[in-house]
Each structure stands twice: as structure tokens, then as C-alpha cells.
Amino acid sequence: MTRPTGAIAGNLVNGSPFPAALWSEAVYSRRAIPDTLATGAPAPGPAGAGQDPLPDGPRLPLAAPPLRLAPSPGSPAALADPVVLAALLHYSYGLLQHDLTPGGWPLHRAVASARCRYPSELTLVTPAGAYRFDPLHHQLASLCGPVRDDMADDPATPRFLVITSRFARTARLYGDYAPRLCAQEAGMLLGAVHLVAAALGLRSRPGLGLEPLRRLCARWSAAAEEHPMGYLEIGPSAARPDRRAWLPPDLAAVLRSRHSGAAVFDPAPVAAPRALLPHIGASLAGAPFTGFSCHLLVRNVDGTAPGHYVHSGNRLRRVRDGDPIAMLERIGQTEGRVSVNFRATACTAYLAVRRGAAVAEHGEDAFRRLHLVAGAAAHLLCVVAAHHGLSARVHNGYDAAGAERLLGLAPGEETVLFQVALGAARPGAAFRIPVVF
Template sequence: MTNEPRTSTTGTATGVPAALTADEAYAYTSGLRLDPRTANPEDWRVDWHDGPWPVKVYTGGRRLRLGPDGAPHLAALHRLLYDAFAISRVRADPAGGVHATPSDPRPHRGSSVQLRRPIPSGGSMYPTEAYTVLTGEDLGCHYDPYRHELTRVRGRGTVRAVRTALGMSAHEPLPPALLVITSRFWKNFYKYGDFSARLGAVDAGVAVGRAGRLARAAFGHADVRSAFDDAALHACLGLDETVENVQAVIGLGHPGTGTGKGAPPPAAPEPVPAVLERSRVIKRSVRFDALQRAARAPGRTPPRPPSPAPTVPADDVPLGLPAPHRPDLLAAPVLARRASRGRLFTGSEVTGERLATVLHHTAEGLRELARDCPDGLGARAAETALYCAVHRVHGVAPGWYRYLAGPHALLPVGAGADPGCARRVQEALFAASFNAELAAFTVHVVTPLDWRDAAGARPYREQQLAVGAAVEGVTLCAAAAAEDLSGHAVLGFDVTAMDRAYGLEGSGSGTQAQVCVGALRSDPNWEIAVIPR
């Protein structure tokens, strides 16, 4: 262990990079969408033996145990953090899993034991971190997902500093607690390099989607913010913005409902815990760092003209879907089933009701995010659309569709009816690590492509957060639709081929992520649930 790992920089510039302009950021991020295999230099190699810890490790500092007892807001926080961020399962794979990158798909043997969390994460890297601000106690804490406890990182004065960072007046009421979601760059960068500029934001969006759902259930209300002073939030939580950045802040509960009757703030200053790093060398990228700096600029979401309608085959009309089921999306068995139970689909056909359930509740989740987030993230969620390649769904012809949430129907688009659509989805994968062709259907998340405004790259970050929230919705709803369904999300696929299939070329919109949904073969490796000590 060492607190001061050596840093190496990829690229030609030295020192602190200037923030990318909006046009430079657009060119950079467009390349990440079109082909992540070209994101890194040709000599990019992963040092599999020098990766980061699976969790952020603090040494020192006071700790607060979480559990179902105690103050109501702490009991609710216990449920939320455990069901979204905790290490809740341990998976054993004697072969060590398969480590690969978009530019180097060759398998590499890894650890035979993997620590799993309730939310999906690209490559199971889990780069998101969760912090809480307990407004009654005036404490800022980091959530330790391994021990399921809070580490105090800031004491008295935290609430005042957070108000300033959020642009709130001194008299504006606060909820009982705030959840701050960050992205820890090296957790993804060590494996994916520059592609983690996109992957990390999508992962944070998955966490925002799950935490928002849980907050509405546990606290009765969620207020999501993506517009704030990044540097001020980093300062009040003791974060180094060169290695970690705040992505979103979620108010837990209705403002003004905090009792303030928790433990009083300590009289003496809080001891500041130190962060331990496992990696000896932490690589940096000039372009990656410059994008992060650009994303810290305050964002604004100007009105945008509506995107042109996708190409619709002649004489096609929307296909009405069956009424969706009303499953309990946050039931314990559903959250447990959400974890991928293998990578190979069986090719089984599913009912129209299951397809309808996944699409309806995913769209509903995006609507709730747009409602609960009045700033840029809400606008990006509102313009995020769901498209679907139907492979094997009873009563629905194979082909390419757009989901219309209002009439709850599928609109044939692009190539329309296409018996070979499953094969085309398979061929679009950059690395054929699973059999997407045998999924029952594939959901594609589609957004407007040009996110630029006059304020840097924050709108891009908000767009990818919305994409992640949609991915979380599809995977969770797939688990809730039936016990034998699961969703497998990927970002590494030929978006140009999928855009062409949906008739999106020239429309100003494009595919951002895909989730294959279907019944999976039994996983030969065992996975067990764990509970906090």
C-alpha cells in the first residue's frame, strides 16, 4: 500500500491540461461512441497486476455503523445504500473470469473471487462512490461498501459548505440527508483508458437511476441535481478532483423534514482520514483530464429543435402492446436476480407482456428522473428514447421498432420487419463475448447526438448519466418481468450499423447503449449473498 503512487501521463502535453472547448469535447466523445477500440494509443497495455482496490480505502477517521435501528433517516439510508452500493454478493469463478478491453479482447486470468454489488457496472469495475451529508448531524461521510458503514470525512460546517456548492440560500430547507455520487477515475481508467470517459459517466447514471428509485421508496421523495459547483463540493468532502469527480447529488426526503435530532457535531475538529492506493503506477491521459475539466463548467440546457422523425416503412402503423405487469421492482428477490447469472442466452421465446413490462417501466423511470431533476440531467432524461430489436417475442414480428410510451406501442422504423435482426445485433458486437443473437429482444438507448452548448462539456456528462439511468431501468425491469430473464448491457458495439438498421442516419439522434434481454443458461459458478457484519 502507498498513499503516493507514481503517475504516468499518456499524450504529449505536460502539466495541468486546459479544459476542452465544446467543439473539441464533441469530437473526442463522438469518437468514444463510434469506436471505443481506437480510444487509446496503439501501445496501450493494461497492467492487470497493478489494478486499484475493489473499494475506496480510507485509513483513520470515525466510523458510523448502519442498520435498521436508530433514527428513521439513518434506517432508510441503511436500506438505500445496501440495495444500491454495498458488496452484497460474492461470486466464485475458478477460471478467474475473463478480463478484456475493447482494443485487446484476448482473455486474461483474473481473481477467482469477485465482489459483486446490486447495480450493473461495465466490466464489474464499480467506479462510483457514494457520500452522504447528514444535515441534522452536520456531517459529511463516505460510504464503505465492504463494511456497510460510514466514514466521517468532514464535520461541523459541512452543511453550510454544501448549501454554497448547490447555490442555495442560508434559509432554504434541506432534506434529512443528501447522497453525493462520484466517479473515481482510476477504477475504470486502469482497464479501459480513455474509453472510461464515457463508461464512468454511464456507470454513475446507473447508480443515479437505482438510488433515485430507492430514495422515493425509503424517503418518500428524491430531488436529483446535476448543476452545482464541482470544486466547492470536492472541497467540502475532501476530494481530489484530479482522481474523483462529483456526478450528481440526490436529496433524500422532502426539504424541511429533517429532525436534526441525531448525534451532535463533535466539539473537536474531525480527524481527516487518508486514502490508500494499491496501484504503484496511475496512468493519466491529457484528453481525459481536459474533458473532466470541461465538464466542471456550469451547464445550461438551451431549447433545442425537435429531432427529425425516424424513417418509417410505408404502410406501417404502431403495434399496440399488451398491458404491462406491475411487479415490485425493489423487492428483495428482484434485486438479487438482477445480478448477471451468466453470459449465454438460451434462445427461448418470451411473451409480449414481458416485453411490454420492460419497456413501460424503463420509460416510466426516465419520466420520474426528468420530473425529479429540474436542471440539465432532467432535460437529457426527457429526450432519451427507447428503441427495440425484437428477436423472439410471441405475437411480435422480428424487426426494428421504436417504443412509443404514450400509446404504449411499438412503431416499426428503419428496416422494419427483419427476420435477420438478431444476427445483425450479434454481428455488431466488437467482441463476441456472449450470444446476443439468442436473446429474446435487445433494447437500444437513443439520444440526440449534438449535446453542445456554450458552457463546456457538462451536458455530455448529463447525457451519459441519463443513458446509464435507462440501462439500469432495462436490467432491473428485466429481472422483475420474470424470474428467468436477465439483461446484459454493452457499450462496445457498431453504433453505425444499429443507427442504419433503425433509420436514424441523418436524424440527429443515435444509439448510445444496448441491453440484450432474455433467458440465460445456468451459471456453472456459484454466487452467494452476504450481509453486513
Template sequence: MTQPSAVGERYLRRTFEGMWELFAEGQGPLGTNGASRRYAEFGRVALPPAIGRPRQSGGDRPPGTVPSWLPEFLWLGFGLHSLEVGPSSGWPYHRTTPSARCLYPTEVYVWLAAGDGLPSGLYHYDAPHHGLDLLRSAVASEVVGRAVGRDLAGVTAAAFVTSVFHRTAARYRNYAYRLCSQEAGMTVGCLAFAAEACGFRPAVCYRFLDQAVQQLLGLPDGIESPFAVLTLTESEGPVVPPELTGSVSVSAATANLSPLTVPTEESTTATPQFCPEALELDSSSRLVRLDSIRPCVGDATGCPPSAIAPLDPVADGTSEFDCGISTFDPGALIGRESGPPNFQPIPVSMTFAQLCGIVRRATTGEPPGDLRLPSVRAPLSIFVVANRVTDLSAGVYRFAPGGPRVVHNAPVGRRLQRITRSTNINACASPAVLYVCTDAKLYLDGFGDRGYRIMNLEAGALAQRLSIAAAAHALAARVSNGYDTPALRELLGLGSSWDFPVFQIFLAKLRLAPRYRFPLGGCT
């Protein structure tokens, strides 16, 4: 177990309980919407459109052609899916994952094993232009495996999720690390969904040698950091690649890696002055030894003693929990919608069956990972403020095995509107507001300062699954951090100062507005 320093708890309190004081220290101008790095001097692979293409097995493809699953996986998991225009359109470019003010600090890199069409190597995915840049060719699984700390011999591909801090820090300063880790978590959830849609068994790795992965990908230190690795497996066997035996040092993992120079972006040199506290936490979160964090081996539920409890995905056979959508329906992912900047939804009701279906679909999609044994679930819980849900009285509920449990059996919409502080969001008009909550002490005690990052990553993956499930019921899902944490903690009945609502998601039916979205089917 890695002991947390004062850095992790201080940043946790600052970005949740002291968020408004943090904002009062100053905010900068907005950056470039939909920014993405271009590797002009590297080998370029144009990907075919992600939709409307017949699937091909490996033996049916000409040598050197793109695997048929790859464009779909990358586009569904991280691609640019629509262009929005119109008088009420705030930000034009939209991907399959939401982003604070559409600043998109997240980047995705993919390693392909040998023998699947394209040359084995490490690629950067250029989402706005739906293409790949070859960074390193003929990268053996042993090289990638040493950085990740896993035996990747049976893995088809691996996706690396990183974050470019300055894109968000230019606006949000020291608050940026929370937003970057939240978005990275939602991207992990999206990529895992896309991997399943493409027939893979995904697994998430949060324990890796940060410096080794940085050198592997050529990430500039203090500018861009790796947050997670998603492995894709086709063959039978363990979903989570086996851990390497013996200790692996950073020097050993990077011994044969040649330097990789990547393009720089404007304002990157100013990142330290934008967010020194965020960079301090990022530095203190890095692993130099894989055994400094061990998998959790708690009881079968991983339940902490507080109100936070992992949600059992089995609902005791109650038919209301039917999700009503295909397990791997890409249409639900493409249909995910956050709504316009001025979030004023139609004040209509949703059904209890819809609400339970959304929660069940989200809680049955958790991919396995390297943090816990298969029997131990992440210490996340889902609460709901029900404003207009048929067959469910207005109030506050915590989801538990068998259905919602009452926290407050009375309308709380007006109280929630005061807690929500974001004047551009009408909380009372939302039929239901979902909250992903956790006991942050479990993360910091179990994973040290890295626990702050992991908490947001795991909560973000669950939040993205909730958003996708809502889209299947033609509901928008607006993620907003604009709430008073102590007041919301009291509303949800969270008794400990370590219990935190990490995500707030407004479900809603959107009004017609002069904003028009043109779908982009993953075209170059």
C-alpha cells in the same frame, strides 16, 4: 446556455464512432475488482445489516443511533450484494449496479442533516464493508447548499456520486470517461429507486460548482470528480430544492471549508498518462458559475425533430403495459443480474406484456431534477430489437405513446450479431435487445461540454431502471457497449449523425452454470 467547445464533440465522436480505433491505441491490465477507498484515520460508523431490521421512527431510536432507513438506502442503492464463486465466475464481487469488468470507479458520499440519529455531517460510504467514515462533522445545510446551488433547509440527506477515473482508465485508457459517466448514471438510478423504497422523494442535481463540491468532499483534483447529487426529502413542498438566489462563486462556497486530506490509492499518480483526453473533457465540463447552465424550458415533450422522442409513460390504457411489479419492490433491485462474462443465454421467448411492462416501469420512475421544468422530459427514446417476443413480429421497433412503432418488420438477429462485435455475447439468443438513444446535439447545445456527462448520466439512470424492471420478470439484463455505432444507427432507423444509441441492453434467460452466488445482506 453554455456553448460546447471542440472538446465535447471530439470526445463524443471518439468514444462512440471511433471506439475501436481508440481501443487500438492500447489497453492496460485490469485493476483490483471491487476496490473501495478506506478512511482508516477518520471516525468509523459500522452500519447494521440492511435487511431483516424493523423500521423505527426518529422518536423511537436512542440518541446517536443509525437511522433505520440509512443502511437500507445505501445498501440497496450502492451496496455489495453478492459474492460469486465457481469455475465460470469471472469477477467475484457484485453490487446493485453493473460495472465494466466490475472495476467500480464510482464512490458515494452522504450528507445527513441534523436531528436524524447520527451527528449531522458528511460521510463516505464504504460499500464492501457496509460502513460509514465521518469526513466532516456538523456540516450545516447552508455549507452544502452553496456548493450545490440549492436551499437544502428542507432536505433530510443528500448523496454525492463521484468517479475515481484511474480504476477504469488503467484498463480502458481514454475510453474511461464514457464508462465512468455511464456507471455513475446507473448508480443515480439505483439510489433514486432505493430512496423511494425508503419513503423519500428523490431529486437529481447535475448543476453544481464542481470545485466547491470537490473541496467539500476532499476529492483529489484530476483523480476523482463529482458527477451528480441526489437529494432526499420527506416533508411536503418542492421535491427539487429551491435554487439559491444571487450568484454563488466557488470562493464564497468554500470560504469556511478546512482542507480535507483523503487516502490515496495505488496508480493514481499515473492517471494523466492513462487518459489525457478523458481528463481534458472532465476539466472542460466543470461549472464555475451556476447560471452558465439554465433549465430547459422547451415544449411539453422536449421532442427533437429526429427519430429520437421521449417516451410517454402513459400507454393509453392498454393493459399490456402493466409492469406487474410493485412500484418500490427492493427484491427486483437485488435480483438484477448481468450474467456471466460469456453471455450465452437460453434461446427462449418472452411475452409482449413482459416487454411493455419493463418499458413502462422504467419510464414511470424518472425522478425530477434541476435541468428541466417538470413538464419537460429528458430527450431519451427506447428502441427494441425483437428476436423472440410472443404477439410481436420479429423486427425493430421504437416505443411511443400507445405501444411500439415499426422501424423494420423483419428478423434482424444475424445482422445485429455482426454489429455487436463482442464475440462473448450471443445476440441472436436474446429474446429482445433494448436501446436507450438520444440526440447528442441537444445535450451539447444545451449544456456545453458538460452535456456529454449529463447524456450518459440520464441514459444510465434509465438503463438501470430497465434492468431492475427486467429482474422483476426473472430476466437478466446485460449492458454492453460493444457495437458498431454507425451500423447500429442505420439498423435502428436513426437518420441524423447526432442520433446515438447510448446503451445496449440484452434481455435474457440465463443457463445454469457452475457459478454460485452467496447473498450479502449488507453486513459489516
């Protein structure tokens, strides 16, 4: 690994969160990762500074989250219902598991996060003000009050869940690589909110636009040193729920059991159930955004021939037969080493987006937008895996240029943003217990 150039950190200081250099420094190579990551020591440079205290505004306790996620019988679901609000926040980004393994990462949330840094923040923006979700205490902390006093009770004003990111939290380890990881996680969190909202019978409308996002965050994000990343409009309550979403029968239990596998991803070489690919297809068909394709390199799934499958435009087709192990071990490399034990995986997914067109249209903001699109889909893959008792490991140790070539992506146009390996979990050293509020 080489040291970061400082170009990205300089840009962060100047307020541009996704400089053009990120594509080459953090997607096509991992040059932005500092050498210190291997030892877990803080990254050098300005990006490592900064503290992240909890907001000190008044606190509102949240209701106990229900053990099951289902639309409320009789009345339309609404965020005004304290149990619905608690369920949405808890199962989207709450603290779900406590890992008691000495020296491990103790706190695990509903969404995967590189080395459990959890840089994302989830904020409820209502007519009465903005409230930060505090998963550790299962509370809301007030960030600011209503813009005008007469707005506080206006039922016609929409409610939003807004995702921001504290790059500094991840940069303490990852230096200039942090914006990439933060953008990936923000997308996964957006996918989580969208899925849980559907399970609760809430309608959610995710947004990619930068201007509405900035307006939603204008009063509090700068002071909190967070970058606006994404948002979903939730409700209004009379709206119909999203019927496209793929929902397993007991989503809450599935989310409580979701995990990324052991430190080195080395699953048991056991066939995954035959419903895996149909469920992946159904879940991606209900993803919050279109505009991505999912390449599945299948090795060991019951009743499914090994090969290369592509899900795009809501269709799943097989493009190549045969064991894809050579391709997996060529794409899935970090500095010449194979990143996970692909020989024991059931299937590995690569999420690709049209980078060329997005950069031409949105410039530097294409980075945020495309990571939201792909990240939301990546979380769905993790949930489908959990439904089938599999671990799903998001792993950035892959060669983006090699992936483009070997997966047959449009040269110079399509880019892989996520590699997610799926496999049967082995009993490991970790001892995780569920967290119940």
C-alpha cells in the same frame, strides 16, 4: 484495436474529465481501449496510476438492511430512520452477491459495472457533514464535518446523495476509455438510487446541473481524486413519494437476483414473458430523466411480434415488423466480431439521446449529462429483466454510426449510448451467493 492517442489522458491531467474527443474515441469507436485489456494487464500511461484507499475518517456502522423494500407504515419515510438509510444505500450500490468461482470477479454490487471495477462512489451530504458509503463493510466513513457548527441539526437543510467517480480505478484496465465507462455507471447508479428511494416512499429529485453538483462536492472530491458526476436531493421527509416509478412487488429480491449473465452472453433461447415490453414501457415512463428514446429489437417475447419497437415520450410503438437478427448482428459488433449471441436473446435495447442539441447547449459537459440520462434508464432495463428472471447485459461492443443509420435516428443529432441485451440465463459455471449484513 489501436493504442490510445494520449489526448484524453492529457485532458484528464488538466482537469477536464470529458474532452470533446471522447465522442469519437470512446463512443463512435473504441480506439481509446488499450490492447492490454485483452490480457487483463494494467493499461499503459498516466491514467493507470493512483491508489484508492478507503477514507480514514470516523466510521459509523449502518443498520442491517431489511430483506424487503417498502415505505415505513404510519410515518413518512426519512433518511433519519437508520433502517431507511441502510436500505437506500445497500440496494442502490451495496455488495449483494459474492461469486466464489475461482478466477472470477468475486464482488457484485446492486449496479452493473464494467469488469466489476466499481469506480463510482456514493456520498451522503447532510447538514452534519459528508459521509462516504463503504459497501464492503456496510458502513459510512466521515469525509468532512458541517460547514458551520450551527448547521448540524438544522432539519430544514436538504440531504443529498452525491455520485462521484474514481476514473483511475477503471483506467488501470481500460486506459483512456475509462471516462466513458465511469459516466455510464454513474448514470446507472443514479437510476438505482431513484428507484430504491421510490420503493422506500422517499421522494428524490435528481439533478443534472454542474454548478450545484460542484458545490456539493467542493470540500472533499478533489482530495479524494474523484470527478463529480451526479446528485439526487432526498426528501424532505414530508414530501410525497414518487408515484410514477415502476416497482415490482418485491424489489429487494429482484435486486438481489439481478445479473449480467456469463462471461460470453449466450442466453437460453427461451421466450420472455409477454409482460416484458409493458413493464419496460412502465419503468421508462418513471425514469429519473426524460430526453432519451429506447429502441427495442424484439426476437423472442411471448405474444409479441418480432420487430423494432420504439419507446419515446412515454409511448411504445412498433416501427418495423420481422425478425431483427440481421440488424442486431450488424449493429452489435466489436472489431468485426458479433458481441453477444443475439440469436438467443429475447430482446435487445438501444438507448439513444439527442447529442447535437446537448453539445450545442452544454459543450463538454453534455457527455456527463447525457450518460446520466441514458444510464439511469439502462439500470431500469436491468431491473425489469431481473424481475422476469432474465439476465441483462450492458455491452459496449456496438457500432454507434451503424446503429444511428439502421435504427433510423436523426443523422448527426441522435446517438446510441447503451446497448443492453436481455435473455434467459443458462445455468453457468459461476457460483454466486447472496451477501447479508
